[in-house]
Amino acid sequence: MEQPVALTWHTQGQHVLYDEATGGWRMAGSDPLPVRRLAWVSDYGSVPPLSASEGIGNDIDAARNLLIKGDNLFALRALLPSLASKVDFVYIDPPFNTGRNSGPYADNLDHGLWLSMFEERAALAKELIREGGVFAAHLNTVEQAYVRVILDGLFGRENFVSQVSWQRAPDRTLLGQGVAPINDCLEYILIYSKGPLRRDLPPPTKEEPISWKTLKTYSRLIRMSKEREKVAEFTDRQGNEVNIFVHDWFSMEPAGIENLRHAYFHSWRVMKPFFPYLCRLTNQQRESTFQQQLLSQMPDKDRLYSAEFVQARGKHKGLRTRYYLNGQVILFLKDISELRGNRVVRVADMNNLWTDDEVPATGIANEGGVALKRGKKPERLLSRLIRSFSLEGDLVMDFFAGSGTTGAVAHKLNRRWIMVEANEKSFSMCRKRMESVVDGTDPRGISREAGWNGGGGFTIMRVQ
Ligand SMILES: C[S@@+](CC[C@H](N)C(=O)[O-])C[C@H]1O[C@@H](n2cnc3c(N)ncnc32)[C@H](O)[C@@H]1O
Structure with missing residues (x-):
């Protein structure tokens, strides 16, 4: 003892x-x-x-x-x-x-x-x-x-x-x-x-303020139809089903850097209705064969695709939906942060x-x-x-x-x-x-x- x-x-x-x-x-x-x-x-x-x-x-x-x-x-x-x-x-x-x-x-x-x-x-x-x-x-x-x-x-x-x-x-x-x-x-x-x-x-958990540098990269607004058509399906290496859809319509427009700046430095009240739609586009990792496999099923330019798949590990483990446009993935601000009161914060352990x-x-x-x-x-x-x-x-x-x-x-x-x-x-x-x-x-x-x-x-x- x-x-x-x-x-x-x-x-x-x-x-x-x-x-x-x-x-x-x-x-x-x-x-x-x-x-x-x-x-x-x-x-x-x-x-x-x-x-x-x-x-x-x-x-x-x-x-x-x-x-x-x-x-x-x-x-x-x-x-x-x-x-x-x-x-x-x-x-x-x-x-x-x-x-x-x-x-x-x-x-x-x-x-x-x-x-x-x-x-x-x-x-x-x-x-x-x-x-x-x-x-x-x-x-x-x-x-x-x-x-x-x-x-x-x-x-x-x-x-x-x-x-x-x-x-x-x-x-x-x-x-x-x-x-x-x-x-x-x-x-x-x-x-x-x-x-x-x-x-x-x-x-x-704690709330971390999001930096202006990060926030301003989410500079687009996307809206889309719920109606979508299945265009492909396959089975991933773990044996889970992967479904790919194309959406009937979507619109993507700039969020306006001035709007974002105003929201960041003053109050998010103005941007509140837009928060769920703020996004950015990023290239897929070339080394990810799974992601490459997904993209190969999305051939048309200027069409919005979404993929439903099961993520095996990490924070987003489980069934996921991701959106794709012109070979790029769409990342949403709402997936990395929350609107609490009048502030946009990241919630972390x-x-x-x-x-x-x-x-x-x-x-x-x-x-x-x-x-x-x-x-x-x-x-x-x-x-x-x-x-x-x-x-x-x-x-x-x-x-x-x-x-x-x-x-x-x-x-x-x-x-x-x-x-x-x-x-x-x-x-x-x-x-x-x-x-x-x-x-x-x-x-x-x-x-x-x-x-x-x-x-x-x-x-x-x-x-x-
Ligand atoms: C550092 S301050 C606390 C400040 C407080 N956390 C705040 O946010 O305002 C410490 C306080 O303890 C009080 N204090 C010191 N000895 C005490 C005692 N024996 N009984 C009750 N209060 C005492 C002091 O008067 C002082 O207001």
């Missing part, structure tokens, strides 16, 4: 608390902490009625979206009796311990104290997570390696799911710690499951390098209508994580809420959510942001692609 490897440090096991008076941190020794309950503050939008026990004993109803004001250590402890093993996905984005203390929140803890702060909260989060549920911690290079060791110990090395590297800043250092010879442009998301990862999550192109950190200053300089994460980043590790109706939690990105995205994606924030200013931002999400007056972030128009509600509580 593998022997455990653990990290130890001088303040391990000490409680580290948020100090409301200074907005910084305070050591609180290692004696058991007092129990602090949650008190109801207010409701917004439509929420389940508050049961008597929720007010007094804190028997929190898991169906309730919750925004909690206070130190997350006490909030997590207060939630445990009612929500142990009920949370599907936890994402946290704690202060990275960058040594900066001038920003909107304190970020210069002693290294050991930071680890103590993190470890105790991560252990509580694990208790709240359901079997097979997921924990994701967002960090930068300062504490990432230490947290990896702590989480290996807490969740088990066998339950490590992934470490995502997000290219947060393409061309500059974020750390701001003197002159670094190599710019640091990455942040990391460490992902673990509690026990073996649940099996009901579909394999994560998720990997663990999230580039600045895919998830830009720029242009998010106004997301949610609130400003959290430096700390705010893009809604698109949270959307990727929440879609990958939860289903509609699931419970998502973030106990370092900041400007409330996690709650906003979870709400728009029809998940339930709980957020905790200790800082008064950040808490007010979360509140304002969630109110506009509920009202349907937050048009930014993922609202459009999620088709979000408002609805639902949430309850505000505070740590007493």
